[in-house]
Amino acid sequence: MLQKLTRRDFNKLLLSGVAGSALGLFGKSNTAFASTKRVVVIGGGFGGAAAAKYLRKLDPSIAVTLVEPKAIFYTCPFSNWVLGGLKTMEDIAHTYTVLKNKYQINIVSDVVTSIDVTKGTVKLKSGNVLSYDRLVVSPGIDFKWDSIGGYSESVANSKMPHSWHAGPQTILLHKQLLGMRDGGNVFICPPANPFRCPPGPYERASLIAYYLKEHKPKSKIIIFDAKENFSKQELFKKGWERLYPGMIEWRSSAMGGKVSRVDAGAMTVTTEFGVEKGDVINVIPAQKAGKIAFDAGLTDATGWCPINPVSFESTIHPGIHVIGDASFAGAMPKSGFAASSQGKVAAAAIVRLFQGKVPAAPSLVNTCYSLLAPKYGISVAGVYKLTVEGIVEIKEAGGLTPINADDDQLREEALFAEGWYKNISLDTWG
Amino acid sequence: MVLKLGIRLAVCALSLMVIATGSGILSAAGRVSSKPEGQVHSQKAEFNPRGQVLALSCTSCHGTDGKSAGIIPSIYGRSAVYLETALKAFKSGARYSTVMSRHAKGYSDEELRLISEYFAMISHNHK
Ligand SMILES: Cc1cc2nc3c(=O)[nH]c(=O)nc-3n(C[C@H](O)[C@H](O)[C@H](O)COP(=O)(O)OP(=O)(O)OC[C@H]3O[C@@H](n4cnc5c(N)ncnc54)[C@H](O)[C@@H]3O)c2cc1C
Numbered sequence: 001m002l003q004k005l006t007r008r009d010f011n012k013l014l015l016s017g018v019a020g021s022a023l024g025l026f027g028k029s030n031t032a033f034a035s036t037k038r039v040v041v042i043g044g045g046f047g048g049a050a051a052a053k054y055l056r057k058l059d060p061s062i063a064v065t066l067v068e069p070k071a072i073f074y075t076c077p078f079s080n081w082v083l084g085g086l087k088t089m090e091d092i093a094h095t096y097t098v099l100k101n102k103y104q105i106n107i108v109s110d111v112v113t114s115i116d117v118t119k120g121t122v123k124l125k126s127g128n129v130l131s132y133d134r135l136v137v138s139p140g141i142d143f144k145w146d147s148i149g150g151y152s153e154s155v156a157n158s159k160m161p162h163s164w165h166a167g168p169q170t171i172l173l174h175k176q177l178l179g180m181r182d183g184g185n186v187f188i189c190p191p192a193n194p195f196r197c198p199p200g201p202y203e204r205a206s207l208i209a210y211y212l213k214e215h216k217p218k219s220k221i222i223i224f225d226a227k228e229n230f231s232k233q234e235l236f237k238k239g240w241e242r243l244y245p246g247m248i249e250w251r252s253s254a255m256g257g258k259v260s261r262v263d264a265g266a267m268t269v270t271t272e273f274g275v276e277k278g279d280v281i282n283v284i285p286a287q288k289a290g291k292i293a294f295d296a297g298l299t300d301a302t303g304w305c306p307i308n309p310v311s312f313e314s315t316i317h318p319g320i321h322v323i324g325d326a327s328f329a330g331a332m333p334k335s336g337f338a339a340s341s342q343g344k345v346a347a348a349a350i351v352r353l354f355q356g357k358v359p360a361a362p363s364l365v366n367t368c369y370s371l372l373a374p375k376y377g378i379s380v381a382g383v384y385k386l387t388v389e390g391i392v393e394i395k396e397a398g399g400l401t402p403i404n405a406d407d408d409q410l411r412e413e414a415l416f417a418e419g420w421y422k423n424i425s426l427d428t429w430g
Numbered sequence: 431m432v433l434k435l436g437i438r439l440a441v442c443a444l445s446l447m448v449i450a451t452g453s454g455i456l457s458a459a460g461r462v463s464s465k466p467e468g469q470v471h472s473q474k475a476e477f478n479p480r481g482q483v484l485a486l487s488c489t490s491c492h493g494t495d496g497k498s499a500g501i502i503p504s505i506y507g508r509s510a511v512y513l514e515t516a517l518k519a520f521k522s523g524a525r526y527s528t529v530m531s532r533h534a535k536g537y538s539d540e541e542l543r544l545i546s547e548y549f550a551m552i553s554h555n556h557k
Contacts, residue, residue, distance in 0.1 A: 054486065057494075337490055344486040352479065360479040363537070365487035367529060381529050383536025397536030401528070412528050416491075419500035423493040430494075 037062040037354050040122055040132040042112045042292060044068030044096060046075075046336035047138030047324030049428045050343030056103040059351045065106040065130055067122070071095065073429070074166035076197065077336050078421055081371060083163075083174055084207030092166060094429040115296040117317045134350050137298065137305070137314075138324040138339065139290025140165075141196050144303075147286035148189075149261035149270075159264040160281045163204075164196060176280045177208060183218035184279030187269060189259045191226050191286040194304075196325050196334045198231035199380065201284060203370040206236065209244040210373050222278075223250045224269060225257040226286075231333075232370060232380055234403055239372040259283070289326035296320075304328040309391045311349035311359050312342055321346040329364075330391030332384055338366045340428055361386055369417035375407075377414030477551060481544035484537070488545065495556075496549050505549045513546035 037059070041052045044066050052066045073094045081087040099105045110124040121131050143162065145152050156162050156169070163173040177186070186208055190201035205221050212219045229252070230236075240248045251257035256273030262283060268275050269283075288294070288303035298305045298314050305322040306315045312327060314320045323346050324339035332338045341364045349359035364384040371377050382398035384391050401413060488505060492498050496505030505513065519525035521534035521542065534542065 058482075340490050341487050344489075345483060348479070348483045348486060357479075360483040362483045363487060363541070365490070365533065365536075367491065367533075379529055381532040383533060385536075394536045397534075398532050409528060415501050416528060419498070419502035420491050422500040423498055423502060424490045426499055427489050427494045 036133055038131060038133045039064050039136060039350060040130050041066045041136040041138065042122070043138040043140060043290070043324070044070070044073055044099075044107075045138060045140050045324065045339065046424075046428055047140075047339035047343040048136060049073075049096075049099060050340040051136045051138065051321075051323060051347045052105050053099055053103050053428065054344045054347035055350060056105060058347055059354070062351070062354065063106070064103075065108055065132075066096070066099065067108045067110055067112050067124065067130070068096065069109060069111045069125075070167075071109060074170065075336065075425070076164070076166045076200070077424075079163065079166040079170045080200065080204045080207045082170055083177060083204060084210045084371075086207065086210075086371075086374060089171065094425060096429065098430050112292055113295075115292070115320070117296065117320065120319065133319075134353070135320045136343075136346060136350075137293060137296070137320060137322045137326065138343065139292050139326055141287040141325045141334070142290050142294075144286040144288055147191065148259055148283060150264065151262050151283055151285060155262070155264045156283070159267070160262060160283045162284050163282060164200075164284050164287075173280070173282055177211060180216065180219065180279050182216035184216065184220075185277070186212070186219065186221045187224060187276070187278035187281045188221065189224045189226075189269065189281070189283045190230070191284055192253075193227065194334060195284070195287045197336075197368070198333050199236075199368055199370045201225075202230060202232065202236045203372070204282070205248050205250075206239065206243070206370070206372040209240070209247050213244055213247065219247075219279075221248045222276075223248065223257070224259050224271060225251060226253050226259070227257075228252050228254060231368075232378055232400060235378045235401055236370075236372070238403065239376060239378070243373050243376065287325075289322075293322065293326045298322055298326075300328075302328060309386050310361060311353065312346040313349070321350065330384070330389075331393040332364060332382070332391055333366060333368065335366055335368050337368065337424065338364070340424060341365050364391060367420065369413065369420055371414060371417055373414075375411045375414050377401075377410060377412075377417045378405075379413055379417075477548060478544055480541075481548035484541055485545045485548040488549075495552050507553045508549065510543075510546045510550035513549055514543050517542040517546060 039055055039062055041048045052064050055062050055064050075092045078087055078092045082089060096107045100107045110126050112122045113125050114123045121129050123129050161169045161172040163169040188201055188205055205223055209221055256271045259269045259271055261270040267281060268277050289299050289305055293299050293305050298316055300306050305327050307322050307327050308315055312321045312323050314322050323342040325334040345362040352359045367379055367381045369377055369379045378401040380400050383394045385394055491502050492505045498504040517534050520527050520530040523531055
């Protein structure tokens, strides 16, 4: 839809009163003032919890229900720090107590099994049904289990964890690392783009190396990558040379990196170059939007959910806002920071839409810190604006930690990484 | 008084932005939002919706309402002038930062002013 409009038409549309209906902005509440203001949020992760909190904060007359099955949410951010022995699982655990008590969000511990888009209801696993005037969907990712032969959910839960959802998966991988012999081989197998947290696998390699260097220095890490290059590549490679010389090997997809099969019994991976045996094997499969997004028909052929970038309202089902990893948000990466930014933008838009007003044109932000060692941090930042092409990155802004950054800068970035985690956690669940 | 002036400035910035939409950057809310800003005499100043939606991005690092719990500086409690000056210095590179200049470069001067005014207004409203 967006692509078919010229830039001039698009700007004109947004400035005129018809913008909303032409772009599907107003969705189901085309009538100016909604009589009831009930929002149901699916998923209490970075996107959903931020949306729920900010809906209540920006307009306390909105009744918000958050549906999330987990009583404790373990964040993927900083789960690599747990693997490196720098944080504990308690450090990355968050609950919904403050959202419930301080922000008076109705927390429902359940799973949404279906969405009735015409009736405006969601059905829960318990059988209960909730009605909404607007729905926010932030279910995160699901895995394409068949993207690697021999891999499956049960293999992930027993022998070869993905650890791309934090919680039991993090604990399993951590246990395997603790139990490994000195001189063992750790394999990390990241997927092709797009996937959750583009720098995540490389931060993981760094912090596992940090642990191994101290405790099992004869060990090695091999990254079998399905890609030809990766996020913050030069910064990571420089850091690895400085901190962990000879310990981390990265194989690009063309150089024997692409894993086609795994064998959980034999603990091997198969690439074009042959079969290799590992001691700990972390397989990160290809990804798609969370299941409920598919079941509700919110996804398109890409496997992600197309949205209107002003309000994150679905271009398929009006009245439903999809945020976070599940959405297709143009140039924005799939990160907790991005999900939170989108959650707040969606909340602000919903507040305006309930008032019969056009949402304010947002600007979206991302910063992803990666830790290579306790005093060695790097980052990538981006500011994103809305244009006729959708969400694009502003060329003049953003970018990486300079490749020649000195030790003071790297230490400062490591400190800011912790500062960021503290604040985004409080901004989302606190 | 200072507050009223700040709001006037915001309205000016908004009308500029509406004119400036040829740049391809959307500022849809600019025109729509000019109404609430008229109510400058109310006790609690109304937020400029564009300033608000821009400022919400900042809280992921600086904390809800700009109140930071850790090493990252708080924005809360700072005056609009202080914040705008700081943001513009980050944008030009005059002030050293690890990441702030990478962010500040993503905003027009008018947008930086709206963000500064939003945080100053939050601090004022909480008093
Ligand atoms: C190792 C690793 C490191 C990372 N590090 C960073 C980092 O440093 N910085 C950063 O910004 N990002 C980081 N990320 C990315 C970040 O974790 C995700 O981008 C973020 O969690 C996305 O938020 P979300 O709301 O889309 O999904 P999630 O945070 O995954 O939340 C989804 C929630 O929805 C719930 N849910 C799903 N389906 C249903 C249903 N049907 N009914 C009810 N509830 C449902 C789930 O239980 C879950 O709690 C990292 C990721 C990984 C894997």
